[in-house]
Amino acid sequence: MTDARHDLLAARATARLGAAPARLECPFTVLASPGWRGIEADVMVAEADGRVEIFKHYHPDVGFYVDPAAAFEAARIAGELDVGPKVLEAWPEDGLMTMEHLGEGWRAGGLHDAARPETYAAVIAAKKRLHDGPRLADKDIFAELRDLAARCGAAGSGAPRHLAAWMGFVASAEAAIRAAGRDSRPCHRDGSAANWMIGPAGAVRLVDYDLAGNADPFEDIGCHLMEAHDREAEAREGFEAWTGRFHEGEFQRAFVYGVLDDLRWGLIAAHLAQVSPRRSLEFAKYASWRFLRFEEHSQHSRAADRLRKLT
16 A cells, blocks of 8 residues: 555544544455455555444556446445445545444355355345345446457457457347346346355345446346356256246346356456556456356357357
């Protein structure tokens, strides 16, 4: 963290807490690979005189895919719905907000938590509450992918070698989904289990609304399925847990969104590898495995079958 960023955060924390924080530190290790953790923002625990708040301060180099004002508004609404921690104050012009500290007994989730039926159900319930909540900013994964692909191509030699072929799949997926029609609901749009906060008695809160917005709810389902399940047979069971029934065409729609989410995060990481001043983070390594999984699902014969079946 630069001195200027630290000073701004310390000043806002002092004003909020009524005293200079005795503790101002990140509660986790920031990683780009193997997990994507703490990349978008400095996340700091600030404590003074027994008062504790969490501050989130976006990095300038993520501005090409994160709109802080929209993310803060989504986080505020999620907090009011008891889907996420409550937002206490935000300064969108600085890319900075503060939210409640959930306290003792809360921890970040992991993939092992997806194997616990009660946690799995609580995560789904939280995302569904967000779906039924107030509208957010409109988002379009296909427009995002076109923008990200253009950025990677313009930034230099870091563009993936097969990007043109990959974007062919994107175009086919967009045509199939638009032809089938799609709903638009407020969505988290983040499948990472690290963004589940798990508390006492199985309580769950969702964090990180960096991409949140109005989108096809099957995108939310697909992002979750791709993260939580290694095998398609398990993903099918997970889909039924979401919807209460199984429908092949809707499952394929969700699965295709999960495939596209891999490309989205691969392109985000690849572009950060090209342009970010934070050279110690392994953006390219993270991009490589997201691209590998995307290619596995999008560039083989079953991909065309998925697009034909989706509804």
